[in-house]
Amino acid sequence: MVSKSINEINERIKDGSxxxxxxxxxxxxxxxxxxxxxxxxVDVVTTGTFGAMCxxxxxxxxxxxEPPIKMQRIWLxxxxxxxxxxxxxxxxxxxxxxxxxGMEYGGAxxxxxxxxxxxxxxxxxxxxxxxxxxxVLDTTIDIDDLNQAIMLNPRNAYQRYNAxxxxxxQKLYTYMGLLMPNxxxxxxxxxxxxxxxxxxPEYRTIGTGTRIFLGGAQGYIVGQGTQHSSTNGFGTLMxxxxxxxxxxxxxxASTFTGYGTSLYVGMGIPIPVLDEKIAQATAVSDADIITxxxxxxxxxxxxxxxRQVTYEELRSGSIDIKGCEVVTSSLSSFKRxxxxxxxxxxxxxxxxxxxxxxxxxxxxxxxxxxMKQTRGTPMVKNIMxxxxxxxxxxxSVYEAAKKIMDVSFTHLPVVTENNTLVGIVTAWDISKAVAxxxxxLVENIMTKKVVTAMDxxxxxxxxxxxxxxxxxxxxxxxxxxxxxxxxxxxxISMLFARRD
Amino acid sequence: xxxxxxxxxxxxxxxxxxxxxxxxxxLLNIAQAHFDSAAGEIIVDIxxxxxSKIKNxxxxxxxxxxxxxxxxxxxxxxxxECGACISVCPTKVFSMDIEWNLIVDxxxxxxxxxxxxxxxxxxxxxxxxxx
Numbered sequence: 254m255v256s257k258s259i260n261e262i263n264e265r266i267k268d269g270s271x272x273x274x275x276x277x278x279x280x281x282x283x284x285x286x287x288x289x290x291x292x293x294x295v296d297v298v299t300t301g302t303f304g305a306m307c308x309x310x311x312x313x314x315x316x317x318x319e320p321p322i323k324m325q326r327i328w329l330x331x332x333x334x335x336x337x338x339x340x341x342x343x344x345x346x347x348x349x350x351x352x353x354x355g356m357e358y359g360g361a362x363x364x365x366x367x368x369x370x371x372x373x374x375x376x377x378x379x380x381x382x383x384x385x386x387x388x389v390l391d392t393t394i395d396i397d398d399l400n401q402a403i404m405l406n407p408r409n410a411y412q413r414y415n416a417x418x419x420x421x422x423q424k425l426y427t428y429m430g431l432l433m434p435n436x437x438x439x440x441x442x443x444x445x446x447x448x449x450x451x452x453x454p455e456y457r458t459i460g461t462g463t464r465i466f467l468g469g470a471q472g473y474i475v476g477q478g479t480q481h482s483s484t485n486g487f488g489t490l491m492x493x494x495x496x497x498x499x500x501x502x503x504x505x506a507s508t509f510t511g512y513g514t515s516l517y518v519g520m521g522i523p524i525p526v527l528d529e530k531i532a533q534a535t536a537v538s539d540a541d542i543i544t545x546x547x548x549x550x551x552x553x554x555x556x557x558x559x560r561q562v563t564y565e566e567l568r569s570g571s572i573d574i575k576g577c578e579v580v581t582s583s584l585s586s587f588k589r590x591x592x593x594x595x596x597x598x599x600x601x602x603x604x605x606x607x608x609x610x611x612x613x614x615x616x617x618x619x620x621x622x623x624m625k626q627t628r629g630t631p632m633v634k635n636i637m638x639x640x641x642x643x644x645x646x647x648x649s650v651y652e653a654a655k656k657i658m659d660v661s662f663t664h665l666p667v668v669t670e671n672n673t674l675v676g677i678v679t680a681w682d683i684s685k686a687v688a689x690x691x692x693x694l695v696e697n698i699m700t701k702k703v704v705t706a707m708d709x710x711x712x713x714x715x716x717x718x719x720x721x722x723x724x725x726x727x728x729x730x731x732x733x734x735x736x737x738x739x740x741x742x743x744x745i746s747m748l749f750a751r752r753d
Numbered sequence: 754x755x756x757x758x759x760x761x762x763x764x765x766x767x768x769x770x771x772x773x774x775x776x777x778x779x780l781l782n783i784a785q786a787h788f789d790s791a792a793g794e795i796i797v798d799i800x801x802x803x804x805s806k807i808k809n810x811x812x813x814x815x816x817x818x819x820x821x822x823x824x825x826x827x828x829x830x831x832x833x834e835c836g837a838c839i840s841v842c843p844t845k846v847f848s849m850d851i852e853w854n855l856i857v858d859x860x861x862x863x864x865x866x867x868x869x870x871x872x873x874x875x876x877x878x879x880x881x882x883x884x
Binding site for chain 1 (some may be wrong): 833834835836837838839840841849852853854867870871873874875
């Protein structure tokens with residue numbers, strides 16, 4: 254039995270005799286020496302990760318202006334920060350986007366600009382009070398002008414993360430990057446073998462007060478992160494550190510096209526090898542860490558699982574999906590994750606970083622619940638027109654025109670004998686046919702690629718599709734592609750008008 | 754060298770590529786072809802010396818021809834070497850070496866611009882947007 258204490262390890266760090274390796278190196282050491290031998294040999298295992306962590310931000314204190322202001326709203330380079338915390342404190346979140354530049358520039362970029370020492374334009378407003386009379390404030394500051402710039406990230410360093418793919422025939426723009434149509438690619442995130450929480454999945458050494466590497470400086474774990482879901486292996490961390498000491502190499506702004514901004518955060522945790530159980534846990538390899546590939550083509554909280562996959566498979570460059578080889582992309586940088594673990598190792602080896610005993614371990618029994626929604630969410634079937642007028646594919650353009658005039662409905666789903674949807678014809682198609690003098694069959698002038706809705710679908714999703722494809726009506730079909738109704742943009746506007 | 758040939762909807766049904774090949778005798782190696790209801794787009798490899806000959810023959814028939822001689826520009830300062838670009842590139846310009854360094858072989862680039870949309874760090878760009 255090997256048994257060490259954090260104090261003993263810190264003594265070794267002080268006298269320079271500490272044995273420290275990265276989590277990647279530990280895999281081979283445990284394979285060679287066994288857990289007990291490795292626990293004798295190694296005192297500290299360093300981990301590291303560098304990836305997009307949207308749930309990140311910085312608390313800023315500006316000092317008081319003359320005359321003073323109680324900032325009610327504040328913008329930094331046109332990106333709004335939250336200032337409902339006293340007079341001159343604000344929290345700039347990574348994913349807030351610029352009022353003028355939109356997704357091109359966001360809170361993450363403000364944070365990066367602060368680290369770089371760049372000037373930041375500050376605009377604040379207030380109603381004015383007896384103690385804080387000022388109503389408007391405009392100034393230019395950089396990081397040195399702030400009293401504090403404390404990074405506090407509510408949810409970082411996911412233990413592992415689901416990979417993403419796309420079953421639809423359209424490109425998807427997501428926080429998992431660009432997902433190409435028809436399972437065209439797979440994207441994933443996480444450092445696998447180097448992942449901090451995966452190297453101590455029982456959180457035996459990780460908790461409130463653990464000293465860590467954060468953004469090139471020393472930071473601390475505050476405690477469990479939001480959505481910490483330890484019972485199913487999706488633990489998260491809330492972490493903090495001094496932005497003034499951080500390095501832009503490890504805190505980096507990013508934009509995901511069509512999604513928005515995010516912050517790439519480099520963080521690493523040292524794991525003290527107190528006994529052989531911990532040594533065994535830090536021997537975790539890419540092949541041992543399993544995650545799921547989810548289909549982002551389904552716009553739901555519960556996205557279907559396409560398959561299970563290990564980080565080893567993801568990092569091999571391609572995985573098999575339904576018999577096809579699909580190329581994978583990492584969104585986090587393994588090279589920089591390695592650098593984090595390497596720097597942390599150097600710090601410890603050179604007596605510049607000491608381990609801390611957590612005041613409280615991370616909880617092991619949490620799950621992340623879905624949202625409680627108390628307002629009914631209308632379904633397509635609640636608002637669609639059920640007595641939909643259709644037209645047969647072999648009808649003439651004249652018949653279609655007449656039908657549109659008779660029922661004053663501008664969209665006619667085109668069907669076969671058994672009511673199967675094959676196209677759609679609109680008043681516009683008919684005008685075009687007439688203008689071109691093609692008095693043909695409906696079949697030859699109809700639009701064949703029809704955007705459809707399902708009756709069991711939420712109206713919100715149908716509305717988004719109407720907007721995306723720039724159509725004003727969609728036939729509602731059942732599982733056999735039979736037309737059972739039609740939903741129009743008017744139906745949807747009426748629904749919302751009713752609510753107001 | 755690689756060139757992009759764009760054939761608009763109104764002439765897409767005409768065999769202009771075949772005509773241009775027969776007329777000039779220039780052998781095209783088709784790297785990619787994409788047609789939809791709006792237009793057709795073909796990426797071909799040709800010998801540098803034959804560029805003007807085939808270009809003239811195609812332009813005469815209404816096609817647009819663009820030299821793909823300024824491939825994707827990689828800003829190593831901005832790049833964090835995540836590898837997001839790898840899986841969206843149709844011609845495998847990007848890869849990782851054994852040490853997880855990003856390798857960019859832009860001789861394969863057909864300037865489609867997909868990687869620019871993908872890159873979270875604004876590290877990829879084209880001199881001019883071709884679309």
